[in-house]
Every structure is written in C-alpha cells, then in structure tokens.
Amino acid sequence: xxxxxxxxxxxxxxxxxxxxxxxxxxxxxxxxxxxxxxxxxxxxxxxxxxxxxxxxxxxxxxxxxxxxxxxxxxxxxxxxxxxxxxxxxxxxxxxxxxxxxxxxxxxxxxxxxxxxxxxxxxxxxxxxxxxxxxxxxxxxxxxxxxxxxxxxxxxxxxxxxxxxxxxxxxxxxxxxxxxx
Amino acid sequence: xxxxxxxxxxxxxxxxxxxxxxxxxxxxxxxxxxxxxxxxxxxxxxxxxxxxxxxxxxxxxxxxxxxxxxxxxxxxxxxxxxxxxxxxxxxxxxxxxxxxxxxxxxxxxxxxxxxxxxxxxxxxxxxxxxxxxxxxxxxxxxxxxxxxxxxxxxxxxxxxxxxxxxxxxxxxxxxxxxxxxxxxxxxxxxxxxxxxx
Numbered sequence: 001x002x003x004x005x006x007x008x009x010x011x012x013x014x015x016x017x018x019x020x021x022x023x024x025x026x027x028x029x030x031x032x033x034x035x036x037x038x039x040x041x042x043x044x045x046x047x048x049x050x051x052x053x054x055x056x057x058x059x060x061x062x063x064x065x066x067x068x069x070x071x072x073x074x075x076x077x078x079x080x081x082x083x084x085x086x087x088x089x090x091x092x093x094x095x096x097x098x099x100x101x102x103x104x105x106x107x108x109x110x111x112x113x114x115x116x117x118x119x120x121x122x123x124x125x126x127x128x129x130x131x132x133x134x135x136x137x138x139x140x141x142x143x144x145x146x147x148x149x150x151x152x153x154x155x156x157x158x159x160x161x162x163x164x165x166x167x168x169x170x171x172x173x174x175x176x177x178x179x180x
Numbered sequence: 181x182x183x184x185x186x187x188x189x190x191x192x193x194x195x196x197x198x199x200x201x202x203x204x205x206x207x208x209x210x211x212x213x214x215x216x217x218x219x220x221x222x223x224x225x226x227x228x229x230x231x232x233x234x235x236x237x238x239x240x241x242x243x244x245x246x247x248x249x250x251x252x253x254x255x256x257x258x259x260x261x262x263x264x265x266x267x268x269x270x271x272x273x274x275x276x277x278x279x280x281x282x283x284x285x286x287x288x289x290x291x292x293x294x295x296x297x298x299x300x301x302x303x304x305x306x307x308x309x310x311x312x313x314x315x316x317x318x319x320x321x322x323x324x325x326x327x328x329x330x331x332x333x334x335x336x337x338x339x340x341x342x343x344x345x346x347x348x349x350x351x352x353x354x355x356x357x358x359x360x361x362x363x364x365x366x367x368x369x370x371x372x373x374x375x376x377x
Contacts, residue, residue: 003317003376004368010318011364014325015357018333022369032348039353047357059318067185068286070326075184075248077287078205083249084256139256140272141263149255152348167357172235175358 010176012042012056013063016040017070039160041092041169044101045167046115049178061089073169087134091127098122101179103168106158107178115165123164126158157158185284193235193289198298203284209280217362221271224278231285234377245284246277253277317376323369328363332356 024034029035045053060070064115069076080088099122106114136146171180193201212224222298232242247255253273260269296319303312316353337346 003371004297004365006314006318007321007364007368007371008361011278011325011329011360012322013318013322014329017322017326018329021330022207022333036349043353043357048359059322062299063226063292063319063322064309066292066299067290068292069185073248077245078202078283080248081367082209082276083285084252084276085249091191092269094204124274135256139260142266145259163349163353167353170350170354171357171361174354174359 005052007096009052009056012040012044012048012166013060015043016056016060016070020070020072036160037072038092038123038127038157038158039164041053041096042099042119042161042164043167043171045096045101045122046103047165047171047177048096048100049104050100053100054093057092057096061092068095068168072100082134084139085131088127088131088136091135093128094130095122095127098126104145104178110169110172112165112169115168119161119165119168120158124154127157143171185236185287186237187241187288189236189289191235191289193231193285196289198290198295199302205282205286209279211223212279218271221274222277223280225274228278228281228285228320231237231282235285235289237285237288241288242281242284245288247281249280282371313376317371325360329356329360332359 016037019036019040041057044056047053048056064070064076064080065078067077071080080086099118102118102122103110103115106118128147130151132146134144135141135150136143139146187199208224208227212220241362251277256276260272298318299319303310303315306312325348333352336359337352340346340348340351341356343351364366
C-alpha cells in the first residue's frame, strides 16, 4: 500500500460523510426515505476495489464511532452501533469488499448490467445478509420477521444500485483506479 | 462545520481516558447480552443514570441520543408484543435504550480530538507491521477531504441545475467522483514529493 492508496481511502471515507448531508429522496409509493449514503459503499468498492474500498469503510465507521455526526440526520457516536440497525453499518465493510472484489474480477468486461448485478449482490444481498440476522439476534425476533420488516427499503436500494452502477461504469472509463 | 457531539464538562467521566471509557462500554454491553435477566437491566439502568448524573448531563441529552432509533424501537416493540408478550417486548426495548444511552455517555463526554489522540497513543504501542503513520495520515486527510467533497458536491449540483439536470443523480455523482479523485491524486503526489514514504 502506497501513499496514493492511503489518500484514496481517505477520500472515499470523506465521500461517505458528504453523501450523508445529501437530501434524502422519498419514494412516492411506499414513503420510505432513501439516503444517498449506501451509494457511497457501492462506489467505494466499485471505484477503489476490494481492499481500499473496505478500508475506506473501516475509516469512515471509526470516525462515526468517535462521535463525528457523519450519518444521515447528524447521527454518530457509539450508540448507532448499539441500536438495532448497527449490523447494516458494520455490513458496509463486507459489502464494499465484495463489490470491490467482484468489480476487480469483471474489470475488463465491466458493462452496466454486470456492474448493476455486482451492486445488487454486494450492496443489497450481502448488506442484508449481515444486517438482518443482526436485528434478529439483538431484538430477539425471527430472521424472517426481521427480513420482512426490512423489505420496505429494498426498492430504494435497487434505485441506488442502478445509479451506483452507472457511476461506476462511467468513472471506469473516465478515471480508472483499479488496474489489472 | 464539522462539530462532534461533545457536551462540555469537567466530571470524572469527562477526564477519564478514552480507551478506559471504550473498554468500560464494551464490558457493559457484553454483560447486558450475556446475562439475560431483569436484575441485570435494573443494575445497568442505575449505572447509566449514575453516569448521567456524574457527567452532569441532562435528560434531554438522553432523549436526543434515543430519538434516531425511536421508530425502529417502536416497530420492534410492536412485533414482540404481537409474537411474544409484553414482558419480553419491554425487556428488549429497555436493553436497547440502555445500550444506546451507555454509548452516548461515552460520546457526549469525549471530544473527537481526544479520541484521535487516544488512537495515536494506542498506535505507539502497536506492533511494527501496523502502518501507524499511514493511519494517522488517513484520519487527518479524511477530516480535510470532508469539506472539500461537500463544496465540490454543491458546485457540481449548481452546474447541473443550470443545465436542467437537477434530477439526474448520475450526472451529479460522476463529476464529483472524478474531480475529487483527480484532487486526491494531486494530494498523493504532493505528499510523495515531500518524501513521506
């Protein structure tokens, strides 16, 4: 890891923080607000690759934990990890890693559909695979109940995957960082 | 622009070292999950209340800490009442409230600067394979980049509004990412030029 990697990791931790103040878009039909921040997870993996993307998330979550209000709504501090949805935050690390790893594997043939599949797999499936069992354990409910409670957020996550995939494919052409 | 959640004070809790507070929090939370009993909840409740009193924090600080999780907790309470009973629902919600309040006790009595100093002090004792200077560099760079990314975001948004693209998020994010990546590359070159490695 050289200085350039360190700077990129810091940059994407900062992009995560900046996306928190992005005004949330409320989906018209179901009324669940979607925030831009989880797009940052997909972008970190899809632009920087597995290790740098995951480390950017670790850095971001460290800054959240020490009390900087970097989550949507100015939340921060250790409390957010103790709450029921802490798993979704911790899941950012694995999510960025999986998206980054898959992007590296398909780097030479990365088209929009491939990037979209990667974002859906890493940004939605992997994230929920960490977050849902976490809620189920700490709230003592069955995983199925926890999953059905989270379903309202899936449409928003699909919208974010579409946007993130578009950005990842365009940035790959304009300013590629992953070189293989 | 970037303020932490610290509440000013000079209590025992304010003066304690960040590492001690974090370790105490870890022990507290593990204890709450390990011993699934009402007595433990009661003792923990007294401990948190005592902590708030010692630190000179007011009830509204606690309310502010709980507010973001409020609706999720209401949903979990409803599900538990429906699937199990009122007693379990109350137990689960009390435990969440205590975890969040205990964590906020650490956050509210420690400045982000103290935490960063704590991390740096901790890194001094870290084994040689840990890239200590890189971690310190990454933290300070992030704090510098946050206002940069925010201002680029605002600039690009205004430019895209002028083009009638205010609803196109891809048209907003691509220039933001590319511009900040270029800036990051220049920063990396500047650091290398000063023989950081």
